[in-house]
Amino acid sequence: MTRTWTQQAIACIERDYQRTSDTHLFPLELPGCKGIDMYIKDESSHPTGSLKHRLARSLFLYGLCNGWIREGTTVVEASSGSTAVSEAYFARMLGLPFIAVMPRSTSPAKIAQIEFYGGQCSFVDDPAQVYAEAERIARERKGHNMDQFTYAERATDWRGNNNIAESIFNQMKSEPHPLPSWIVVGAGTGGTSATIGRFIRYQEFDSKLCVVDPPNSVFHRYYESGDASVTLDAGSDVEGIGRPRVEASFIPGVIDRMMVVPNEGSYAAMRYLHKMVGRRYGASTGTDFYGALRLACEMKEKGQQGSIVAMACDPGERYLDTYYNDAWLEKSGYDIRPYEAQIHQAVQTGRWTEIGA
Numbered sequence: 001m002t003r004t005w006t007q008q009a010i011a012c013i014e015r016d017y018q019r020t021s022d023t024h025l026f027p028l029e030l031p032g033c034k035g036i037d038m039y040i041k042d043e044s045s046h047p048t049g050s051l052k053h054r055l056a057r058s059l060f061l062y063g064l065c066n067g068w069i070r071e072g073t074t075v076v077e078a079s080s081g082s083t084a085v086s087e088a089y090f091a092r093m094l095g096l097p098f099i100a101v102m103p104r105s106t107s108p109a110k111i112a113q114i115e116f117y118g119g120q121c122s123f124v125d126d127p128a129q130v131y132a133e134a135e136r137i138a139r140e141r142k143g144h145n146m147d148q149f150t151y152a153e154r155a156t157d158w159r160g161n162n163n164i165a166e167s168i169f170n171q172m173k174s175e176p177h178p179l180p181s182w183i184v185v186g187a188g189t190g191g192t193s194a195t196i197g198r199f200i201r202y203q204e205f206d207s208k209l210c211v212v213d214p215p216n217s218v219f220h221r222y223y224e225s226g227d228a229s230v231t232l233d234a235g236s237d238v239e240g241i242g243r244p245r246v247e248a249s250f251i252p253g254v255i256d257r258m259m260v261v262p263n264e265g266s267y268a269a270m271r272y273l274h275k276m277v278g279r280r281y282g283a284s285t286g287t288d289f290y291g292a293l294r295l296a297c298e299m300k301e302k303g304q305q306g307s308i309v310a311m312a313c314d315p316g317e318r319y320l321d322t323y324y325n326d327a328w329l330e331k332s333g334y335d336i337r338p339y340e341a342q343i344h345q346a347v348q349t350g351r352w353t354e355i356g357a
């Protein structure tokens, strides 16, 4: 009987997938960079609004196929962000109880989104306690701890199966430069960068993977030093990317370059992109766009032509009270004006000037 339920659950996820369409890849106009084509892969158009929709689907399929998730299994995740929203969606679809473990400080809007999909929220006082608490609740309820930061990279079928990488390369097929010189993405779990980096190697493509990272993240430190024990005790201030500890799911070996992007640059780029395309994205999209723009200017300086794909990860409507709010920026001590000028110059002339240089 259990097997029948599992088969039905997998078929249910498959049908949901068949009903949805792929996310858009759209070109950006960069007047200063003729011959260098930039594209945005818009992952905000998933049913649950972020690239975590792909991850949640993969984690559920992985859990089902491993026999970890069965009829009635309580699914638990330590997440206050997009992952919990997307997992709550799939849990409801399968009729499974879902509990997100999050810091008490999590914004009411986030909690509302998770509860909208029928998820339950459990709170801890110390943000560092979310992992242990998720483990404890899963044990107590004989449930399954999804543990995105461990399993993201291995739950995704990186060889194909319309993963994000295969989707990008397929959508690029008829473009003037179909093989991107660079694909630019940030790392939260590191699952997306692992999938793209592995796919590039598996296909023997010449494309390079650039992972952008906020200053307050251990990923670029680990990438430089190889020391996985490094930790930080504050958040990155760019929701979705940058971590205070090296996560198991982050795979440095598939990354060609890491670039640190100041938070002011991420916020300014996020806002500039809104003016360019009329859509709001979150700050991690700004980080990707900022990195992609800098790479475009480097290519121009070297006289190279080609294409660059940057990821749009989630919608900006989630951040109207923070990154899009001038009072929030000022209160948080961020002056983005020099970065707005830097980005404007890069877009219009293809020249990159370091701030303070």
Ligand SMILES: *Cc1c(COP(=O)(O)O)cnc(C)c1O
Pocket: 050, 051, 052, 081, 082, 083, 152, 186, 187, 188, 189, 190, 191, 192, 193, 239, 240, 241, 282, 284, 285, 313, 314
């Ligand atoms: C998770 C996330 C990322 C990073 O994706 P990973 O595959 O987890 O590295 C970027 N932006 C947003 C908004 C996210 O939620």
